[in-house]
Amino acid sequence: MDTLAETLPYHPNLIIKKLNSLYHTRMDRREYNTEGTNVFAEDWDNLAILDACRDDQFRVTNTLAGEVETKVSRGSNTSEFLKANCNGRDLSDTVYVTASPIYYYHRDAIDAEFHEVINVWNEEGWHEDVKTVLPETTTEYALDAAEEYPDKRLLVHYIQPHYPFVESDTEFDKKQLHDGAEKDKSFWHELNHGDLDISRRQLWHLFEENLERALPHVERLVGELDGRTVVTSDHGNMFGERSRPIPVEFYGHPPKLYTDPLVxxxxxxxxxxxxxxxxxxxxxxxxxxxxxxxxxxxxxxLGYVEM
Incomplete structure (x- = not known):
């Protein structure tokens, strides 16, 4: 466990975030949000994950047919979600089609056994101009996997609405596209340090646009798959809401912080x-x-610069 002294060089908000995370994890005695849903214990043949999609944002933007419930995630970022749900599990009945490199990066710590892992981000699916995997590409790979593995559960992990913002001309989320840009700080880091001038409303709208960009392709996936399909998210985002128990505004989706906007x-x-x-x-x-x-x-x- 990090000591408080090790956090002192950082912005005061991040010190408070550390204290709040100690509260949420019962002084680091909980490895994940134990009040969350074990997704592999739920009833589905296909599970589509929209990365960093809040429940309230989805309900406003959603165009998919079906009943929408609210679940509580086991993690407040992707790696925590995957570790909490997959770690040590025999998932040999499941094919994981993922646009995110997070599982591969943490594969040893997660120690899960899928029947197959299809890393779309490592193949031709990666879009070099936008520096992400487009949602239509994820859908294509998923449909191919469904055809190849008709007797397996299908877990499909989209990047969107997580940034980069595909259709936007914003630059703060695409620093990696510019030569000489500082690549070691995400814009969440800059927001929490007060170094980026963007309103909560503007940021919310950008995530909403990214979600709108993805939903038609998720709808196509759902429409063409056999079996019972669930669309969910690994975690949400904080858009300047106050964390707890120490109330301070925070942006992003750090681990070990189980506020409603995040889980x-x-x-x-x-x-x-x-x-x-x-x-x-x-x-x-x-x-x-x-x-x-x-x-x-x-x-x-994809902005994961503080791994």
Missing amino acids: RVPWLVQEADERREIVSGDSRADTDSIDDETVSERLAD
């Missing part, structure tokens, strides 16, 4: 007339060929 996520269910017959199979996941430099570059492009 309340949508859970949209689309029923199916027929269910797939799901069976386990030997693990075919092989990630040894992925270049570590590629992983680091992809993470930086």
Whole structure:
């Protein structure tokens, strides 16, 4: 556990964030949000994850048919969500199609056994101009996986609404696109230090646009898949709300901070007339060929600069 002295060089808000995280984790005695939902214990054939999508933001923007509930996530960022839900589990009945490098980066710590992991971000699916995986690409890979593995559960992880903002001409979220730019600080870091001039309303709108950009492709996925499909999120975001118990405005999605904006996520269910017959199979996941430099570059492009 980090000591308080180790946090002192940072901005006062981040010191308070550390104190709040100690409160939420019962002084680091909880590795994740134990009040959250174990997604693999839920009933689904297909689970689509929208990265960093708040429940309230989804309800305003959603165009998908189906009943929307609210669940509580086990994590307040992606790595915590994956560790809390996947760690040590036999998931040999599941194929994981992911646009995010986070699972690969933490694969040893997570120690899960999927039947197959399809790293869209490491293949032709990566969009070099925008420096992310577009939602239509994630859908294409997922539909191909569904055809190849008709007797497996399908876990599909979209990047959106997480930045970069695909259709926006903003630059603060795309520093990695400019030569000579400072790449070691995310814009969440700058917001929490008071170094970026953008309003909560503007930032909310940008995430909303990214979600709107993704939803038609999620809708296509849901419409073409067999079985019971759930659309959810790994975690939410704080857009300047006050954290607790020490009230201070905060932006982003750090781990170990279980406020409502961070852990309340949508859970949209689309029923199916027929269910797939799901069976386990030997693990075919092989990630040894992925270049570590590629992983680091992809993470930086997506704003994960403080791993």
